[in-house]
Amino acid sequence: MTQPNVTLRGPEVPNTPGSLDPVFTVEDLSVFYGDYEAVRNVDMMIGRREITAMIGPSGCGKSTVLRCFNRMNDLIPGAHIKGKILYHEEDLYGDHVDPIEVRRRIGMVFQKPNPFPKSIYDNVAYGPRVNGMKKNMDTVVEEALNKAALWDEVKDKLKQNALSLSGGQQQRLCIARAIAVKPEVILMDEPCSALDPIATTKIEDLMQELRQEYTILIVTHNMQQAARVSDRTAFFTADVDSAGVRHGRLVEFDQTTRIFTKPSDKRTEDYITGRFG
Amino acid sequence: MAAGHNRATAPGPNRSLARSRPRYGEAAIKVLLLAAALVSIATTLGIVAALLEPTIEFFSEVSFGEFFGSTSWGPLFSPPAFGVWPIIVATLEITLIAVIVAIPLGLAAAIYLSEYATTRVRKIFKPVLEVLAGIPTVVFGFFAFSFVTPLLQDILPFTLDPRNALSAGLLVGVMIIPIVASLSEDAMSAVPRSLREGSFALGASKMTTSVSVVLPAAFSGIVAAIILAISRAAGETMIVAIAAGFKSIFTFNPGSEMATMAAFIASAGSGDAPVGSIAYKTIFAVGSLLFIMTFAMNWFSARMVKKYREVYE
Amino acid sequence: MALLSTPRSQVDLVGKGRPIREHLFRIALLSSLAVALIFLGLLLAYTLTEGWPRLDSRLWENFPSVRRPETSGVLSGIAGTLWIIGLTAVMALPTGVLAAIYLEEYADNTKWYNRLIELNIANLAAVPSIVYGILGLGIIARWLDFGFTVMTGAVTISLLVLPIVIISAREAIRAVPPSIREGSLALGATQWQTIYRQVLPASIPGIATGSILALSRAIGEAAPFLMLGAATLVRFNPDGVWSSFTVLPLQIYNLISQSREEFHILAAAAIVVLLAILLLMNSLAIWLRNRYQKRW
Numbered sequence: 014m015t016q017p018n019v020t021l022r023g024p025e026v027p028n029t030p031g032s033l034d035p036v037f038t039v040e041d042l043s044v045f046y047g048d049y050e051a052v053r054n055v056d057m058m059i060g061r062r063e064i065t066a067m068i069g070p071s072g073c074g075k076s077t078v079l080r081c082f083n084r085m086n087d088l089i090p091g092a093h094i095k096g097k098i099l100y101h102e103e104d105l106y107g108d109h110v111d112p113i114e115v116r117r118r119i120g121m122v123f124q125k126p127n128p129f130p131k132s133i134y135d136n137v138a139y140g141p142r143v144n145g146m147k148k149n150m151d152t153v154v155e156e157a158l159n160k161a162a163l164w165d166e167v168k169d170k171l172k173q174n175a176l177s178l179s180g181g182q183q184q185r186l187c188i189a190r191a192i193a194v195k196p197e198v199i200l201m202d203e204p205c206s207a208l209d210p211i212a213t214t215k216i217e218d219l220m221q222e223l224r225q226e227y228t229i230l231i232v233t234h235n236m237q238q239a240a241r242v243s244d245r246t247a248f249f250t251a252d253v254d255s256a257g258v259r260h261g262r263l264v265e266f267d268q269t270t271r272i273f274t275k276p277s278d279k280r281t282e283d284y285i286t287g288r289f290g
Numbered sequence: 291m292a293a294g295h296n297r298a299t300a301p302g303p304n305r306s307l308a309r310s311r312p313r314y315g316e317a318a319i320k321v322l323l324l325a326a327a328l329v330s331i332a333t334t335l336g337i338v339a340a341l342l343e344p345t346i347e348f349f350s351e352v353s354f355g356e357f358f359g360s361t362s363w364g365p366l367f368s369p370p371a372f373g374v375w376p377i378i379v380a381t382l383e384i385t386l387i388a389v390i391v392a393i394p395l396g397l398a399a400a401i402y403l404s405e406y407a408t409t410r411v412r413k414i415f416k417p418v419l420e421v422l423a424g425i426p427t428v429v430f431g432f433f434a435f436s437f438v439t440p441l442l443q444d445i446l447p448f449t450l451d452p453r454n455a456l457s458a459g460l461l462v463g464v465m466i467i468p469i470v471a472s473l474s475e476d477a478m479s480a481v482p483r484s485l486r487e488g489s490f491a492l493g494a495s496k497m498t499t500s501v502s503v504v505l506p507a508a509f510s511g512i513v514a515a516i517i518l519a520i521s522r523a524a525g526e527t528m529i530v531a532i533a534a535g536f537k538s539i540f541t542f543n544p545g546s547e548m549a550t551m552a553a554f555i556a557s558a559g560s561g562d563a564p565v566g567s568i569a570y571k572t573i574f575a576v577g578s579l580l581f582i583m584t585f586a587m588n589w590f591s592a593r594m595v596k597k598y599r600e601v602y603e
Numbered sequence: 604m605a606l607l608s609t610p611r612s613q614v615d616l617v618g619k620g621r622p623i624r625e626h627l628f629r630i631a632l633l634s635s636l637a638v639a640l641i642f643l644g645l646l647l648a649y650t651l652t653e654g655w656p657r658l659d660s661r662l663w664e665n666f667p668s669v670r671r672p673e674t675s676g677v678l679s680g681i682a683g684t685l686w687i688i689g690l691t692a693v694m695a696l697p698t699g700v701l702a703a704i705y706l707e708e709y710a711d712n713t714k715w716y717n718r719l720i721e722l723n724i725a726n727l728a729a730v731p732s733i734v735y736g737i738l739g740l741g742i743i744a745r746w747l748d749f750g751f752t753v754m755t756g757a758v759t760i761s762l763l764v765l766p767i768v769i770i771s772a773r774e775a776i777r778a779v780p781p782s783i784r785e786g787s788l789a790l791g792a793t794q795w796q797t798i799y800r801q802v803l804p805a806s807i808p809g810i811a812t813g814s815i816l817a818l819s820r821a822i823g824e825a826a827p828f829l830m831l832g833a834a835t836l837v838r839f840n841p842d843g844v845w846s847s848f849t850v851l852p853l854q855i856y857n858l859i860s861q862s863r864e865e866f867h868i869l870a871a872a873a874i875v876v877l878l879a880i881l882l883l884m885n886s887l888a889i890w891l892r893n894r895y896q897k898r899w
Contacts, residue, residue: 117791140790326701340741398635426823525731527826
């Protein structure tokens with residue numbers, strides 16, 4: 014691998030092809046838990062109908078950053094951010110913004126499948142219901158399950174408890190559940206880490222399908238997965254500052270093919286070639 | 291936007307992220323929930339308020355010196371006597387007997403359930419302890435008075451009054467076994483497995499591990515359990531009212547009838563004392579003393595529980 | 604030659620056998636549990652044999668009488684207990700569950716007043732029941748002027764069991780995994796929607812178990828009622844919340860206080876009724892808990 018002569022990191026990141034149509038623009042984002050600065054100075058852009066992967070060693074703050082996009086970090090007492098996240102030019106952390114409204118537009122799938130202890134149907138219908146939708150529920154449920162490639166497997170047992178499904182099916186149900194709210198963006202926090210390889214493949218195929226319609230951000234600790242599914246990749250790592258405190262930071266953000274073939278930063282190269290992390 | 295398939299993915303900047311409709315309900319519910327939680331504060335304030343005024347009035351008529359400096363108690367007699375020591379001594383004595391019964395039995399039960407018992411054995415004994423904890427104290431009192439006392443009168447070499455501290459104390463002890471057992475077991479279960487494994491790996495036996503690793507590690511939780519049990523024993527009313535009686539004599543003899551603080555409140559409060567009289571106010575003065583004693587113990591116990599939770603959880 | 608060394612190493616691993624004291628220790632522990640079991644059996648057997656002669660319809664069809672033990676019953680106590688429990692269920696259970704929701708789902712533990720509420724509930728749970736009697740007498744009966752009525756008794760007992768309801772409901776709510784809450788919130792549900800549609804339904808079995816145990820505590824409670832004028836001989840059933848009343852445990856107490864032996868037999872019979880109700884409730888609670896334990 015040859016070192017490119019331009020270092021792409023920090024504020025220079027928006028140096029990406031003009032095809033990027035930003036849904037999110039992250040400007041100098043730092044995330045704090047109380048006084049502890051967990052992640053510092055992140056700049057990146059999330060392109061519309063693209064899959065953006067966030068990779069890096071554990072403890073580098075990639076999940077923390079992910080949870081900023083739908084304001085799930087708000088639920089942790091003492092958590093706050095500095096910097097900006099723009100969602101279609103609107104400040105996601107502006108005073109007027111309602112986190113609940115945010116979460117209706119930006120769905121999330123978690124590391125461990127977490128279906129509600131209810132029927133498959135009720136799981137999918139839950140989001141539309143809490144959002145005040147009452148009509149055509151059957152259509153909404155079927156459509157969401159279809160898009161999550163789960164309909165054929167569950168259409169005869171919609172009244173069964175969701176916990177009776179396999180792990181992979183549960184995770185696709187969680188994706189269907191998120192889709193049913195008709196979000197623009199889906200955040201995925203290591204969605205395959207609790208699944209076997211076959212279930213993982215199914216989710217990855219599904220992501221390619223969903224990419225036609227949704228913007229996807231995925232956190233993964235699996236580099237091959239990032240290489241297989243994503244259009245762009247953000248590589249995070251953790252620095253230890255002079256006081257001995259760990260801070261996550263974004264090292265490099267670029268098209269996935271570039272990250273995996275011609276990384277501009279030594280640390281990225283070390284990580285993807287397995288020398289570190 | 292029921293079936294608005296096409297609009298679904300194109301909210302864009304034209305739809306603001308601001309709250310689409312106000313949610314007054316959410317705020318109102320939070321206020322309602324807080325109000326429910328504040329009922330507990332109101333209860334404490336109510337208890338303090340109920341106790342405070344008559345207690346102050348009591349001490350304006352009876353000096354602290356007489357209350358705490360004399361050993362003759364009889365607020366309902368004429369002339370009345372207000373030396374509180376006989377009922378304090380009775381309370382302490384019955385509590386002591388109870389603790390002597392409950393600590394070994396309760397702790398042993400806790401060690402067995404936490405360290406030795408298989409799941410099946412636990413499934414049998416846990417409900418037994420729960421049923422024991424659920425038996426009304428008036429039933430224990432009846433059993434003490436009509437079964438235990440006659441039995442003890444037959445087998446013990448010294449004389450027992452029909453109502454006496456010993457059998458009341460024994461039954462109060464049985465009553466608090468479930469408290470000692472279940473809270474101590476909680477504390478022992480909170481001790482991490484790694485500590486036990488470390489001990490086993492050094493070749494220690496199960497007994498050694500239980501006694502010299504788990505017990506010390508769960509110490510603050512066990513102390514909390516015992517203090518809470520003592521507090522419960524000191525405030526117990528029905529067992530002592532039935533089995534130990536109402537006679538206020540300054541004695542340490544466990545075979546004698548004696549009234550505890552709670553028993554005095556019960557007897558004077560159930561109609562013997564005319565409202566507004568000094569005897570009536572005495573109920574509240576003794577109530578204050580009992581409340582302060584138990585409150586101090588409970589507070590200390592809660593602190594100890596918090597301590598072990600902080601260490602292991 | 605290798606064959607010769609094998610048994611030797613086996614002996615080393617077997618050791619000298621478990622020391623006797625290990626066995627003694629285990630037996631001592633087990634016998635302490637056996638003591639509790641034997642005690643319970645003895646108590647039940649004794650009460651049942653004592654009360655057997657009077658365990659018939661006279662017990663629950665007649666009012667008490669000091670002069671005629673043979674026709675004396677505990678009807679007014681049973682009726683009073685039912686009134687008290689009904690009202691306590693209506694007052695203490697909703698309040699307790701709401702307070703538990705506040706403490707588990709809303710309260711920010713870094714705030715001093717939330718910590719105070721928590722510490723206060725732990726303390727209240729251990730305040731002697733006779734002190735609640737003083738609260739009922741001084742504040743509810745006299746200051747609020749509710750008098751010695753069913754209402755006074757019910758409010759007093761509700762306050763007494765409230766900490767128990769709160770503590771057990773909190774445990775049930777805490778047992779619902781955080782991932783369920785996150786899943787709901789991530790779909791744009793509000794906090795109350797999440798609680799009402801996910802957390803509460805999932806914790807209902809646990810809350811029900813705790814509530815039954817709290818109510819059974821209320822049924823057996825006697826001391827506070829001593830202070831609330833319920834100790835007198837009551838020869839009628841309550842006809843409303845402002846009626847005077849007595850409760851079964853207190854009637855048992857009165858019967859034991861009588862000197863004639865016949866009344867003690869009657870007391871034993873009444874205890875059997877009381878214990879039967881409580882054992883039924885306890886079994887229901889234990890069944891509920893085992894049936895719905897750990898669904899994820």
